[in-house]
Amino acid sequence: MAVYTEVSDEDLRAFVAEYDLGEVVSCKGIAEGVENSNYLLVTARGPYILTLYEKRVDPADLPFFLGLMHHLAGNGVECPLPVPARDGEALRTLCGRPAVIVTFLSGMWPRRILPEHCAELGAGLARLHLAGDGFPMRRENSLSVAGWRALLEASRGRADEVKPGLAALLEAELAHLEAHWPAGLPAGVIHADLFPDNVFFRDGRLSGLIDFYFACTDLLAYDVAICLNAWCFEPDGSLNVTKARLLLSGYRRVRPLSAEEMAALPLLARGSALRFLLTRLYDWLNTPPGAMVKRKDPLEYLHKLRFHQQVRSLGDYGLEAVPAS
Amino acid sequence: MAVYTEVSDEDLRAFVAEYDLGEVVSCKGIAEGVENSNYLLVTARGPYILTLYEKRVDPADLPFFLGLMHHLAGNGVECPLPVPARDGEALRTLCGRPAVIVTFLSGMWPRRILPEHCAELGAGLARLHLAGDGFPMRRENSLSVAGWRALLEASRGRADEVKPGLAALLEAELAHLEAHWPAGLPAGVIHADLFPDNVFFRDGRLSGLIDFYFACTDLLAYDVAICLNAWCFEPDGSLNVTKARLLLSGYRRVRPLSAEEMAALPLLARGSALRFLLTRLYDWLNTPPGAMVKRKDPLEYLHKLRFHQQVRSLGDYGLEAVPAS
Numbered sequence: 001m002a003v004y005t006e007v008s009d010e011d012l013r014a015f016v017a018e019y020d021l022g023e024v025v026s027c028k029g030i031a032e033g034v035e036n037s038n039y040l041l042v043t044a045r046g047p048y049i050l051t052l053y054e055k056r057v058d059p060a061d062l063p064f065f066l067g068l069m070h071h072l073a074g075n076g077v078e079c080p081l082p083v084p085a086r087d088g089e090a091l092r093t094l095c096g097r098p099a100v101i102v103t104f105l106s107g108m109w110p111r112r113i114l115p116e117h118c119a120e121l122g123a124g125l126a127r128l129h130l131a132g133d134g135f136p137m138r139r140e141n142s143l144s145v146a147g148w149r150a151l152l153e154a155s156r157g158r159a160d161e162v163k164p165g166l167a168a169l170l171e172a173e174l175a176h177l178e179a180h181w182p183a184g185l186p187a188g189v190i191h192a193d194l195f196p197d198n199v200f201f202r203d204g205r206l207s208g209l210i211d212f213y214f215a216c217t218d219l220l221a222y223d224v225a226i227c228l229n230a231w232c233f234e235p236d237g238s239l240n241v242t243k244a245r246l247l248l249s250g251y252r253r254v255r256p257l258s259a260e261e262m263a264a265l266p267l268l269a270r271g272s273a274l275r276f277l278l279t280r281l282y283d284w285l286n287t288p289p290g291a292m293v294k295r296k297d298p299l300e301y302l303h304k305l306r307f308h309q310q311v312r313s314l315g316d317y318g319l320e321a322v323p324a325s
Numbered sequence: 326m327a328v329y330t331e332v333s334d335e336d337l338r339a340f341v342a343e344y345d346l347g348e349v350v351s352c353k354g355i356a357e358g359v360e361n362s363n364y365l366l367v368t369a370r371g372p373y374i375l376t377l378y379e380k381r382v383d384p385a386d387l388p389f390f391l392g393l394m395h396h397l398a399g400n401g402v403e404c405p406l407p408v409p410a411r412d413g414e415a416l417r418t419l420c421g422r423p424a425v426i427v428t429f430l431s432g433m434w435p436r437r438i439l440p441e442h443c444a445e446l447g448a449g450l451a452r453l454h455l456a457g458d459g460f461p462m463r464r465e466n467s468l469s470v471a472g473w474r475a476l477l478e479a480s481r482g483r484a485d486e487v488k489p490g491l492a493a494l495l496e497a498e499l500a501h502l503e504a505h506w507p508a509g510l511p512a513g514v515i516h517a518d519l520f521p522d523n524v525f526f527r528d529g530r531l532s533g534l535i536d537f538y539f540a541c542t543d544l545l546a547y548d549v550a551i552c553l554n555a556w557c558f559e560p561d562g563s564l565n566v567t568k569a570r571l572l573l574s575g576y577r578r579v580r581p582l583s584a585e586e587m588a589a590l591p592l593l594a595r596g597s598a599l600r601f602l603l604t605r606l607y608d609w610l611n612t613p614p615g616a617m618v619k620r621k622d623p624l625e626y627l628h629k630l631r632f633h634q635q636v637r638s639l640g641d642y643g644l645e646a647v648p649a650s
């Protein structure tokens with residue numbers, strides 16, 4: 001559930017008057033996303049998305065996010081394109097918050113993941129990685145391995161409230177990842193949060209990627225590992241190897257993964273599982289029960305972490321044991 | 326905040342396939358309304374609103390509500406028109422709930438009420454009342470005077486938690502209203518919930534009336550009294566007599582109010598204030614603090630009730646003391 005900021009019709013009219021978008025026809029808050037306030041804005045020119053950035057987004061990061069969307073859309077990625085006002089600026093202020101209008105993407109995100117979605121997603125993720133090449137800005141990933149210890153410290157004292165022994169397990173896993181995190185793999189722009197609700201499909205084909213507000217500069221294969229965790233596990237906690245195989249092969253058809261990237265996948269998947277486990281754990285322990293945000297179960301990612309800890313070969317992901325990139 | 330039911334893309338596609346609306350392009354939950362789940366559905370034919378009726382709406386009332394919207398739209402009222410599927414039926418089932426697609430209305434509801442809005446609203450309400458003439462179905466107003474005692478009983482024991490002395494005040498007011506409620510005034514279809522978020526404007530002109538799920542058969546002037554309470558008081562609790570005068574004169578230009586209706590206005594306004602005070606009190610006492618619904622302050626309507634209790638002539642509503650209908 002979102003929409004934290006109520007925009008008055010008068011403020012909106014004055015805001016939109018600075019664009020070449022014609023008159024405001026309608027504007028309705030969208031009940032999706034939890035970080036920002038999103039509105040479906042219809043003007044005489046058609047539908048757009050209006051986003052107001054709430055306090056969880058650092059305004060200093062916005063030029064990176066908006067510049068990236070501009071770069072990616074210009075390189076053929078199906079993502080929202082920030083719309084500049086008449087003065088050329090896309091990043092503006094509305095109701096005291098940073099605000100932007102972006103283009104509207106058709107399609108719906110899949111509530112039930114089918115194997116075909118994973119194949120499309122893999123190819124779309126690879127296209128995103130290729131299109132990010134040449135984007136001149138950098139943004140460190142504060143939610144990668146270097147940031148996890150601070151995240152663990154913030155929850156360690158209460159982690160065992162969620163599950164006895166969890167603090168020790170997280171400590172051991174983090175030590176292992178810090179000692180073995182790969183260096184030297186191909187890096188570039190990653191989405192870093194490509195969960196199903198950020199991917200639109202139409203007629204079974206990927207029609208849009210949204211929500212670039214965790215995007216950063218990091219290992220490309222780590223983005224693949226995030227998607228493996230987000231798309232390929234069934235509600236019962238088991239990995240669907242067909243989905244994993246289709247995701248990876250869809251990706252590799254567009255951007256081949258090197259032998260080193262393939263070999264690092266289980267470790268990257270452990271890292272991705274730990275990352276979402278730690279942020280969900282923090283939110284779980286720190287979200288008041290009455291907040292209008294649905295808390296996500298951290299233990300879902302504990303199960304995924306344990307799966308990857310036990311992976312012995314890439315065959316466990318539905319691939320041939322010897323990667324043929 | 327709304328959207329209680331999550332509709333899968335697959336269920337939606339099968340649902341929309343029964344209409345002549347073309348392919349689904351997009352469907353996003355709308356973060357407005359609290360009674361039902363509303364989606365902005367875009368198909369190849371354009372934008373529509375998809376509503377799933379949640380448990381607060383009695384399915385037995387739906388033929389009245391949908392039939393009324395059909396009747397009103399056919400008589401020139403700017404209201405949503407239920408869209409029939411190919412078999413001619415507009416009322417269908419989706420995700421186990423009654424569901425309907427209605428036409429999309431442009432405009433935005435006013436966050437800050439200006440006097441001009443009240444003039445437009447008055448005329449629009451009168452057009453609705455005239456257009457309702459000839460609608461053959463009836464629906465009793467369970468939230469009018471005959472229903473208030475049961476509503477008071479449900480909260481009486483805890484009313485003083487909200488304000489000491491409130492239970493006795495409500496009891497005395499209800500006794501007065503039961504003894505003096507007018508009979509014989511013109512009756513017909515009323516909206517019964519025409520708050521600002523149910524009225525759209527575009528360029529300062531009324532462009533749409535929505536949310537007919539409290540509509541019923543009752544005194545037409547009672548609907549005027551509801552709007553007087555909902556539109557003409559300022560945040561500091563005072564009545565804005567300019568707004569009241571514009572609302573009433575806007576109404577009377579389209580549908581004259583009889584001397585009896587004018588004389589009854591203060592009592593009807595007291596009744597309307599008591600009705601919203603009682604339902605808000607009940608919700609206040611019975612909504613768990615963690616519910617994803619914003620509770621509305623019952624005492625706002627206590628202040629309005631007290632205002633109307635002290636009205637001595639129609640001059641207090643900004644009109645000449647002797648009504649000239």
